[in-house]
Amino acid sequence: MFLLIFPVALYLQRAPLAFSFGGKPADIAIGFAGGIMGGLAGLSGPLPILWASVRGWGKAERRGVFQVFNWTILLTALCLQIGSGLVKADVIRLALLALPATVLGAWLGKRIYHALSDRNFRDIVLGLLFLSGVAQVWNSIGAH
Numbered sequence: 001m002f003l004l005i006f007p008v009a010l011y012l013q014r015a016p017l018a019f020s021f022g023g024k025p026a027d028i029a030i031g032f033a034g035g036i037m038g039g040l041a042g043l044s045g046p047l048p049i050l051w052a053s054v055r056g057w058g059k060a061e062r063r064g065v066f067q068v069f070n071w072t073i074l075l076t077a078l079c080l081q082i083g084s085g086l087v088k089a090d091v092i093r094l095a096l097l098a099l100p101a102t103v104l105g106a107w108l109g110k111r112i113y114h115a116l117s118d119r120n121f122r123d124i125v126l127g128l129l130f131l132s133g134v135a136q137v138w139n140s141i142g143a144h
Contacts, residue, residue, distance in 0.1 A: 003046055003133025007126040010053045018056030027051075035073055039080075044073040046129055059121035063113065 010017070022029070030051040038044025048069055052062045081087050116124065 001133070001137065003129055003136060006050055007129040007133070010050070011123060011126045011130075017054050019054050031069060034069065035076075038073040039077060042077075045070055046132065049125060049129060053122065053126065059113070059116065059118045062121070062125070 030048055034044045034047045037047060045066065049062075049066065052065065057065070078087070113121065
């Protein structure tokens, strides 16, 4: 529900937010919480993305933080899963099968990123977070 409400509230808030409370310790706490969410449910991104919206960061700062953060969390999770024996040959085969589409998507995303203003980038990210929330709620309702 958090991913349904918070992105909509930020989208409707047309004046950009730029809270600076908490400073670096708050940034670290959000990163830590995102890491826990990533390890727990594969949802490392939403909390730092929403935090960046509240902080008022521009698209270049957001993208730089998101890419490094997500890469670090996902690589750490992968290493831990390999180390614990969760990654089997079929998972590697499926990952290799998805690799061309992943590379194409990353290339297309980079091209779109360069064409967007800060405002458009913010709106698209919030829209994607909202759609993620819709998918999460849909899956939880459909599972029962």
